[in-house]
Amino acid sequence: MAARRPPNRKALIRSAATELFLERGYHNVSVADVAEALGITASALYHHYRSKQDLLLHAVLGTLDSVDALVREAGDLDEALRSLAALVTGPRSAFAVWEREARNLEGAQREAIHEREAEVVAHLVPLLRAARRELGGPEAELVARAVFGVLGSRSRHRLALPRRRDQQLMFRLASAAAYCKLSEAGRPAGTGPAAPGAGLRIPRREQILTEAIRLFDERGYQSVTMADIGEAVGIVASAVYRHFPSKTDLLIAAMNRGGERIRAATEQGLGQAKDPREALELLLGAHIAVSIEHRHLVGILTNERDQLPDKERTAFRRFQADYQDVWVQALGAILPEREPTELKIIIHAVHAMIYFVVRSRIADQWPDLAQRQSELGMAVLGKA
Incomplete structure (x- = not known):
């Protein structure tokens, strides 16, 4: 008798992909690796997800959904912060997929993550304003983002205390950001400051390095080619090589x-x-x-x-x-x-x-x- 397909296979695939992205990084994981981890064929996986990019998109969205659920289910700000502190100090917090790997997405998929992230942040704002009635909407959003930044820090290191102390510390750190009193000066403005050096002619080598730095940050080093960098500067790839022998040399310089x-x-x-x-x-x-x-x-x-x-x-x-x-x-x-x-x-x-x-x-x-x-x-x- 043929084995029955589990009813939650799509969720199992997403979970396995998330674990592998966390462990190895997006570019070091293939669709075949995810399929092998589940004991299925790649073709069976493609029945649920069109590509590795699609897998990453849903891995990040799944993480955001989990975070959002804790925020929306909380009765008040402190309850939300305690739940989130427990999440990030748990085994292999998936925050890293959101924080570290989401930039490997392209175009509309990256925009979808930005929009979902904004929704999650927005759902914390009412809890902040209920606990701190002096906060206006812009200030509350700024504080909400600070809170998520503090909580997301746990995905960026392997330091740990005993579990209970760990949770208590992260709750205190998130609470310190959430209840921080901001001074009155400075309200949001429509536009940011002008770029330094605007209007000055920048040497070609500096242009190349500047654009490489931007692209490496926005897309991830492995997703950027020398041709991409040349196109951003307005030159061909061979002209980039005259200033930097390789993409690795650009990264080292950066x-x-x-x-x-x-x-x-x-x-x-x-x-x-x-x-x-x-x-x-x-x-x-x-x-x-x-x-x-x-x-x-x-x-x-x-x-x-x-x-x-x-x-x-x-x-x-x-x-x-x-x-x-x-x-x-x-x-x-x-x-x-x-x-x-x-x-x-x-x-x-x-x-x-x-x-x-x-x-x-x-x-x-x-x-x-x-x-x-x-x-x-x-x-x-x-x-x-």
């Missing part, structure tokens, strides 16, 4: 530039500090400034380090460890009772919050976004 920007801003900020709290504030301000001015660079530093060759990847990990150590020392001086693992989780939460807000479509609406981010960041750092 990562080095990102590290240099962060290093310079950090040294400048810390050089002005008079006490531990001011050191932490200046360190936060430097990170925010780089994130706002060079958001595509920060995106690459966040998402593409594993694409580097071994030598450069090792050097970059050393830079990351040194940068984290500076933060641990600064935060540890304010919270001396906290163990290093806890301090690192807090720091990851703040960095992820900044990145999530800066990359959102509302970022350019806030002329004083740096001040908003600083208030949110210090709330999370100081009330953890």
Whole structure:
């Protein structure tokens, strides 16, 4: 007798694909890999999903649906934050598929994710405004995005505390962002600031690197070709090769530039500090400034380090460890009772919050976004 097809096969396929995308990354997973994980043929899988892109789309949408359900079922803000904290500290939180892999989608599929993400954020807004009646709609959306940034940080590292403490910490961090008091100054504006250097002629090599950085961040390194970069600059691919021998050389140059920007801003900020709290504030301000001015660079530093060759990847990990150590020392001086693992989780939460807000479509609406981010960041750092 032939085996019966399980009634939930489509959901099982999506779940298996999500697990593999989490474990290996989208570009390192094939449709055949997903089919093999379930013990079915690729043709059986195609009966439910048209392509690997379609699989990724539904994996991300499934994650967003799970998050949205917790928010919509919550009776109040604290209940929502506790449920979400439990979700992100659970085994293999699928937040990473939303945070890390969604940019591998193309065109209409990427737009569908942006729209669904906006819906999820919007569903948290009424809970925020019910708990904090002083918040206007724009402020509530900004805070909601900060909350999701904090929660999403757990998909970007492998640090962990005992489960109960882990959940409590993430609840406190998310709550610190949710209840952060924003100052009165600065309301959303219609447009963002003009691009630096607008109207100046930029050297061709710099144009190539700038467009490569943007494309690597928006689409993912593996999805971009030298021809794509040339087209963005307005030249043929062979002209790109005259400045950079390979796509890898472009990525190395981009990562080095990102590290240099962060290093310079950090040294400048810390050089002005008079006490531990001011050191932490200046360190936060430097990170925010780089994130706002060079958001595509920060995106690459966040998402593409594993694409580097071994030598450069090792050097970059050393830079990351040194940068984290500076933060641990600064935060540890304010919270001396906290163990290093806890301090690192807090720091990851703040960095992820900044990145999530800066990359959102509302970022350019806030002329004083740096001040908003600083208030949110210090709330999370100081009330953890």
